[in-house]
């Protein structure tokens with residue numbers, strides 16, 4: 311099977327993060343021949359350091375990465391893919407659509423949608439939509455948390471390997487060494503903090519600094535790290551130590567390392583669409599800052615997720631997790647909510663384990679997509 315996957319980087323790293331994981335998985339687990347078209351190789355390089363932004367085409371992890379520029383290179387019949395994926399609301403160029411439509415044996419066209427836990431997704435997943443003028447139709451493919459959706463990205467063996475990292479002091483030690491954080495194991499609590507802006511973050515940081523427990527707070531480079539440097543000028547050096555709190559600014563690391571970071575921390579603040587799912591597989595307590603949308607539409611999506619995730623949680627757990635999520639997403643001071651969250655940390659850990667078990671019973675997104683595409687192609691080829 312040959313697949314062309316189109317990815318446009320709107321902002322941040324979620325678009326390329328998701329597409330890069332999917333491309334690698336389709337290649338390594340399903341032996342597909344994948345071409346990943348990306349319009350921003352500089353962002354891509356942040357999460358895959360071997361990317362060379364000046365190249366029009368390059369092979370990375372057996373995936374052909376092509377720079378998607380305004381004018382696409384000339385394509386010939388021998389380039390014809392079996393499947394074309396238009397990821398995360400990007401728009402395939404009209405010239406490419408015309409080229410697709412020119413074949414008798416037309417490629418299958420999928421629109422990989424954004425993640426949502428809302429129930430309307432069940433009715434829209436896998437629906438076809440005919441192109442208004444060309445003899446083509448595309449199918450909507452929705453990731454999600456239930457069997458009625460396309461599922462979640464999860465590589466084979468990932469959860470087992472993260473459990474190993476979680477349970478082995480030696481592997482953790484090696485990991486922290488790779489990051490250059492030789493004293494990480496000495497801290498009683500390690501928190502990864504990947505988030506958008508947080509206007510009221512200071513009181514929470516003071517709470518951590520004044521706590522009995524020592525905390526190592528790991529913040530990836532980006533807007534939040536810049537904001538924290540405004541609060542604590544010492545952070546210009548990438549380090550800040552005050553009483554029980556140590557903050558370290560980290561360079562962006564390759565995706566597999568980021569996955570391991572989440573497994574080695576005790577609490578993970580995650581954001582967007584991809585890191586939140588990684589936090590699920592890491593199996594630690596997590597707090598999600600959802601990507602903001604106009605007119606607070608994201609809060610409806612957040613509540614839909616919390617309703618699913620906390621469906622079987624006790625009333626107290628539900629209240630404490632919901633309150634922390636709401637305060638964090640509304641950029642309020644989270645000191646009180648975080649203290650309660652910590653009180654319940656053992657129960658939250660157990661709850662997350664059950665939630666993870668429920669999700670793992672479902673097929674992963676790449677496998678669902680492969681099955682869907684193969685069935686559709688077999689049907690269309692039988693009819694033509």
Ligand SMILES: Cc1cn([C@H]2C[C@H](O)[C@@H](COP(=O)(O)OP(=O)(O)O[C@H]3O[C@@H](C)[C@H](O)[C@@H](O)[C@H]3O)O2)c(=O)[nH]c1=O
Nearest residue numbers: 322323324327357530562563565568582583584585601
């Ligand atoms: C911090 C870090 C992240 N990453 C990866 C993990 C993820 O694949 C990616 C971050 O993506 P997200 O977690 O989704 O957060 P994000 O905020 O960067 O991405 C967002 O982008 C918007 C355009 C989308 O519309 C949002 O829905 C969302 O996906 O970066 C690394 O590989 N290394 C790192 O060091």
